[in-house]
Amino acid sequence: xxxxxxxxxxxxxxxxxxxxxxxxxxxxxxxxxxxxxxxxxxxxxxxxxxxxxxxxxxxxxxxxxxxxxxxxxxxxxxxxxxxxxxxxxxxxxxxxxxxxxxxxxxxxxxxxxxxxxxxxxxxxxxxxxxxxxxxxxxxxxxxxxxxxxxxxxxxxxxxxxxxxxxxxxxxxxxxxxxxxxxxxxxxxxxxxxxxxxxxxxxxxxxxxxxxxxxxxxx
Amino acid sequence: xxxxxxxxxxxxxxxxxxxxxxxxxxxxxxxxxxxxxxxxxxxxxxxxxxxxxxxxxxxxxxxxxxxxxxxxxxxxxxxxxxxxxxxxxxxxxxxxxxxxxxxxxxxxxxxxxxxxxxxxxxxxxxxxxxxxxxxxxxxxxxxxxxxxxxxxxxxxxxxxxxxxxxxxxxxxxxxxxxxxxxxxxxxxxxxxxxxxxxxxxxxxxxxxxxxxxxxxxxxxxxxxxxxxxxxxxxxxxxxxxxxxxxxxxxxxxxxxxxxxxxxxxxxxxxxxxxxxxxxxxxxxxxxxxxxxxxxxxxxxxxxxxxxxxxxxxxxxxxxxxxxxxxxxxxxxxxxxxxxxxxxxxxxxxxxxxxxxxxxxxxxxxxxxxxxxxxxxxxxxxxxxxxxxxxxxxxxxxxxxxxxxxxxxxxxxxxxxxxxxxxxxxxxxxxxxxxxxxxxxxxxxxxxxxxxxxxxxxxxxxxxxxxxxxxxxxxxxxxxxxxxxxxxxxxxx
Numbered sequence: 001x002x003x004x005x006x007x008x009x010x011x012x013x014x015x016x017x018x019x020x021x022x023x024x025x026x027x028x029x030x031x032x033x034x035x036x037x038x039x040x041x042x043x044x045x046x047x048x049x050x051x052x053x054x055x056x057x058x059x060x061x062x063x064x065x066x067x068x069x070x071x072x073x074x075x076x077x078x079x080x081x082x083x084x085x086x087x088x089x090x091x092x093x094x095x096x097x098x099x100x101x102x103x104x105x106x107x108x109x110x111x112x113x114x115x116x117x118x119x120x121x122x123x124x125x126x127x128x129x130x131x132x133x134x135x136x137x138x139x140x141x142x143x144x145x146x147x148x149x150x151x152x153x154x155x156x157x158x159x160x161x162x163x164x165x166x167x168x169x170x171x172x173x174x175x176x177x178x179x180x181x182x183x184x185x186x187x188x189x190x191x192x193x194x195x196x197x198x199x200x201x202x203x204x205x206x207x208x209x210x211x212x213x214x215x216x217x218x
Numbered sequence: 219x220x221x222x223x224x225x226x227x228x229x230x231x232x233x234x235x236x237x238x239x240x241x242x243x244x245x246x247x248x249x250x251x252x253x254x255x256x257x258x259x260x261x262x263x264x265x266x267x268x269x270x271x272x273x274x275x276x277x278x279x280x281x282x283x284x285x286x287x288x289x290x291x292x293x294x295x296x297x298x299x300x301x302x303x304x305x306x307x308x309x310x311x312x313x314x315x316x317x318x319x320x321x322x323x324x325x326x327x328x329x330x331x332x333x334x335x336x337x338x339x340x341x342x343x344x345x346x347x348x349x350x351x352x353x354x355x356x357x358x359x360x361x362x363x364x365x366x367x368x369x370x371x372x373x374x375x376x377x378x379x380x381x382x383x384x385x386x387x388x389x390x391x392x393x394x395x396x397x398x399x400x401x402x403x404x405x406x407x408x409x410x411x412x413x414x415x416x417x418x419x420x421x422x423x424x425x426x427x428x429x430x431x432x433x434x435x436x437x438x439x440x441x442x443x444x445x446x447x448x449x450x451x452x453x454x455x456x457x458x459x460x461x462x463x464x465x466x467x468x469x470x471x472x473x474x475x476x477x478x479x480x481x482x483x484x485x486x487x488x489x490x491x492x493x494x495x496x497x498x499x500x501x502x503x504x505x506x507x508x509x510x511x512x513x514x515x516x517x518x519x520x521x522x523x524x525x526x527x528x529x530x531x532x533x534x535x536x537x538x539x540x541x542x543x544x545x546x547x548x549x550x551x552x553x554x555x556x557x558x559x560x561x562x563x564x565x566x567x568x569x570x571x572x573x574x575x576x577x578x579x580x581x582x583x584x585x586x587x588x589x590x591x592x593x594x595x596x597x598x599x600x601x602x603x604x605x606x607x608x609x610x611x612x613x614x615x616x617x618x619x620x621x622x623x624x625x626x627x628x629x630x631x632x633x634x635x636x637x638x639x640x641x642x643x644x645x646x647x648x649x650x651x652x653x654x655x656x657x658x659x660x661x662x663x664x665x666x667x668x669x670x671x672x673x674x675x676x677x678x679x680x681x682x683x684x685x686x687x688x689x690x691x692x693x694x695x696x697x698x699x700x701x702x703x704x705x706x707x708x709x710x
Contacts, residue, residue, distance in 0.1 A: 010500055012528050016507040019525075023515050080499040102503040105510050167514035207514065215516050 002048035034059030160214040167213040311387035327368035334372035447474035501532035549673040555597035562589035607667040634691040
């Protein structure tokens with residue numbers, strides 16, 4: 001999985017980001033101070049992406065853009081600054097995305113995924129339990145043997161696997177798998193969940209009042 | 219109707235009536251005098267003629283030797299002699315009661331006068347025979363556009379002894395008199411209208427000029443109503459209206475001052491509010507993020523406990539923040555402290571326990587000096603809050619020794635913490651300003667402490683002075699301005 005550098009001075013928020021990212025399978029490295037972040041970038045350690053706060057003690061987030069850019073690490077700003085000037089400055093400076101606090105976990109995950117896809121750093125294979133999903137070839141292997149899934153079921157499985165351990169609402173699933181303009185009922189989701197459970201034997205639990213969550217057996 | 223038009227019209231009307239009345243009275247009186255004098259002169263002429271005529275007739279009539287015809291001729295001759303010398307251009311009629319003996323009049327006066335004989339006899343009966351108007355009745359007759367004075371006289375006695383009945387009439391053309399009066403009337407009319415015109419114009423200008431400042435006043439009031447608070451009226455001279463202007467200026471001053479204060483308060487509020495919103499972002503992010511994770515993400519037991527701890531910590535932070543905000547806002551709203559002269563030792567007692575406990579927890583050496591019998595005008599609760607805030611700042615600056623001392627100028631809180639960079643000292647009292655943002659998270663600061671202290675001190679007519687060197691420590695001196703002077707007075 002991709003390795004993500006989290007540059008955030010607030011310990012609570014940093015740990016929140018790290019927790020959510022590691023749950024879905026990313027490898028994270030938190031840094032709490034601007035100058036320390038600079039050192040980390042220049043140390044030559046490989047990162048697939050950096051999540052950067054703008055207001056940092058020491059070197060600020062805008063100043064970190066140049067070294068990050070020269071090392072070809074894509075940047076997502078995650079900041080409390082909601083003014084247009086900062087957004088324009090951040091995105092013009094070369095950031096891939098700009099998220100304003102407070103943020104939603106799912107939104108952060110989706111945006112990270114999209115950036116990784118754009119950069120070609122996205123994982124082409126996702127592993128959940130005994131299942132290996134090859135997203136490019138649209139093949140699912142269970143213990144090495146191919147498993148037949150309908151196209152919709154495959155998309156659904158990819159969505160759940162990419163956000164494993166995170167609950168997705170029925171509406172979110174409908175929008176992602178069937179498209180925004182799909183007018184179907186949320187019951188459709190339930191039907192597919194049953195099918196997926198039967199075919200893959202994965203632990204897809206329903207979370208009350210939220211939706212469904214693919215839980216990896218540890 | 220405008221007050222200026224009202225005033226102008228009213229005064230012009232009064233002036234007009236007065237002038238017209240004056241001229242009319244003058245004209246009528248003058249005309250009367252003129253006519254009276256013309257009549258009197260006519261009567262006087264007729265009297266003179268009558269006297270002279272009587273004197274000669276006396277002889278003629280009493281001479282019995284003369285025949286009636288000769289008498290008549292003589293009488294006529296005598297009459298002509300007197301009338302021909304008349305300089306006033308009068309015309310006469312002489313009659314002996316029955317027939318006219320002489321007549322050169324352009325008009326016949328008799329119809330316009332009462333019958334002379336009957337008139338006199340009637341007057342005799344009522345014993346009014348000596349009155350001028352009875353003896354010499356007169357009238358003014360208009361004919362063909364001319365005016366004639368007509369006077370008549372009847373007599374039946376000559377020198378009170380000779381009976382001789384005769385009537386004399388005088389007719390004089392007095393058109394000139396009336397013409398003169400008419401001319402006078404025209405002149406009066408001209409003068410009156412001229413005067414009215416001049417008066418009216420003066421009135422209009424005067425009223426306009428007097429009321430002009432009212433217009434300016436109205437304009438300025440309208441501007442004031444529209445929110446332009448910097449307009450003022452130019453006050454020239456000293457009368458009731460300029461006094462009104464000066465009063466208006468005073469009012470405008472008061473309003474603009476008030477609005478400025480309001481604007482200031484509003485700006486301060488806005489700044490505070492935006493700072494607060496910003497300040498709430500971090501705890502909100504943490505609370506929303508962790509609660510969402512708890513709700514949606516399958517977490518390990520440790521992760522769940524950690525999340526709940528984070529949420530709890532941030533909620534407490536918000537709670538602290540809101541308490542400080544309330545304190546700040548009530549202070550900004552001008553909640554008046556109960557200021558009394560209080561001994562410093564009482565203030566020390568109020569904070570000692572709290573501070574000592576806090577100091578012990580973090581291994582800080584806290585020392586109070588002996589305040590002696592020093593006392594200041596202060597609200598103990600509020601000043602205690604100041605001391606606690608200052609102690610808190612020292613604690614957060616990782617001080618190991620903190621001392622609180624007092625002298626006759628005020629109180630000082632001194633520490634040996636990490637100090638404040640010089641460039642930051644000025645900004646330090648701004649709400650939410652924190653020298654080191656990162657450590658405020660762990661030590662639980664809100665960035666409001668010094669802002670609150672400053673407001674409390676302002677309410678006490680006091681201020682503080684911060685001396686700090688990075689790495690050495692900070693000293694905050696509180697000066698009680700008013701008392702400083704009182705004490706020096708007492709000491710000398």
